[in-house]
Amino acid sequence: RKEVEQDPGPFNVPEGATVAFNCTYSNSASQSFFWYRQDCRKEPKLLMSVYSSGNEDGRFTAQLNRASQYISLLIRDSKLSDSATYLCVVVSTDSWGKLQFGAGTQVVVTP
Amino acid sequence: NAGVTQTPKFRILKIGQSMTLQCTQDMNHNYMYWYRQDPGMGLKLIYYSVGAGITDKGEVPNGYNVSRSTTEDFPLRLELAAPSQTSVYFCASSRDRNTGELFFGEGSRLTVL
Numbered sequence: 001r002k003e004v005e006q007d008p009g010p011f012n013v014p015e016g017a018t019v020a021f022n023c024t025y026s027n028s029a030s031q032s033f034f035w036y037r038q039d040c041r042k043e044p045k046l047l048m049s050v051y052s053s054g055n056e057d058g059r060f061t062a063q064l065n066r067a068s069q070y071i072s073l074l075i076r077d078s079k080l081s082d083s084a085t086y087l088c089v090v091v092s093t094d095s096w097g098k099l100q101f102g103a104g105t106q107v108v109v110t111p
Numbered sequence: 112n113a114g115v116t117q118t119p120k121f122r123i124l125k126i127g128q129s130m131t132l133q134c135t136q137d138m139n140h141n142y143m144y145w146y147r148q149d150p151g152m153g154l155k156l157i158y159y160s161v162g163a164g165i166t167d168k169g170e171v172p173n174g175y176n177v178s179r180s181t182t183e184d185f186p187l188r189l190e191l192a193a194p195s196q197t198s199v200y201f202c203a204s205s206r207d208r209n210t211g212e213l214f215f216g217e218g219s220r221l222t223v224l
Contacts, residue, residue, distance in 0.1 A: 004153065034211040043201055043215035044154070087153070091211055098169070099211065101146075101153035 003027055004090050006102040013078045013109050020074040021105045023088030032091035033064055033071045037084045038104065044087055047073075078109045113137050117202050117216035124192040124223045132187040132219050134202030142205045143185040144169075144213065145177065147198040154201065160185055161208065192223045 006023045013019040025033075033050035048055065050062040050071050061074040075082055088102035115136045124130055136143065141162045146154040156169030160179040174196060176188040185204075189196060199220050203213040 002153075008151065032209070032211050041218075043217050044213075045215070046212045049211060089211060091209070098156060098159070099213065103151055103153045 002102075004088055004100045004102040006086075006088050006105045008103060009106040010108045011105065013075075013082075013107060015078060015080060015109055015111055017078055018074065018076050019078060019107060020072060021086070021107075022070045022072045023102050023105075024068075024070040025088075025090045025100075026069065027090070027092045027094070027100075028069070029092045029094040030069075030090045031093050033062075034089040034091075034099075035060075035062060035071075035073050036087040036089055036101075038087055039084050044101075047086070075107070078107075080109050080111065083107060083109045115202055115204055115214050115216040117200075117219050119219060120217065121220045122222070124189075124221065126192060126194065126223060128192050129188070129190050130192070130221075132189070132200055132202070132221075134185045134187065134216060135183050136185075136202075136204040136214070137183065138204060138206075138214065139182060140204035140206055140214070141182065142208055143179065144203045144205075145175070145185070145187045146201045146203065147171065148201060148218075149198050157187065157200075189221075194223050197221060197223045 035047040036044040037047045038044040054063045059076045085104040144159045145157040158177040160166045202216040
């Protein structure tokens with residue numbers, strides 16, 4: 001079983017709609033969680049951290065469910081520029097801080 | 112501010128050849144990393160470094176070597192290239208080991224034929 005699993009998608013989303021997707025992790029020692037965005041043939045870039053209480057950054061909302069060991073990302077009012085692959089990243093205390101990357105969820109926003 | 116710079120961006124190698132992927136950062140970060148990304152897979156850590164003169168293996172170190180003689184530079188050496196090393200390689204750096212914010216280079220696309 002992979003340590004970090006994501007639905008690869010693609011999630012095809014009409015412009016202006018809302019899309020949400022999850023990422024599950026298997027290591028109960030996981031402590032820190034992040035979402036990265038990766039555009040086609042580009043490097044990953046940090047989108048946002050995921051806090052225990054949930055957090056928003058503009059149209060993006062991240063949630064953490066420790067009991068079920070998953071995090072989620074919700075994008076409201078989707079823009080064409082939101083088309084990208086979203087990588088889930090987990091940091092565990094038993095691996096000094098090495099980041100575990102999910103394979104990513106592809107989102108395609110259509111006009 | 113250049114951030115993390117990788118060279119070359121593209122390279123084709125023949126089986127058995129060797130090469131070095133260069134990585135340099137100008138943010139004075141102590142922590143540096145090399146990842147590879149294969150289609151449909153998450154980034155896999157090859158090697159990492161916590162400072163000049165200190166390196167350690169990640170998940171998939173076989174077939175690679177690194178050195179860290181300065182804070183800025185963290186080259187990745189491929190010895191005896193194999194088709195299984197065809198991948199996109201990303202160098203990254205971070206301010207400290209517990210931050211989730213890695214700064215990535217633009218990547219190096221390597222094909223081994």
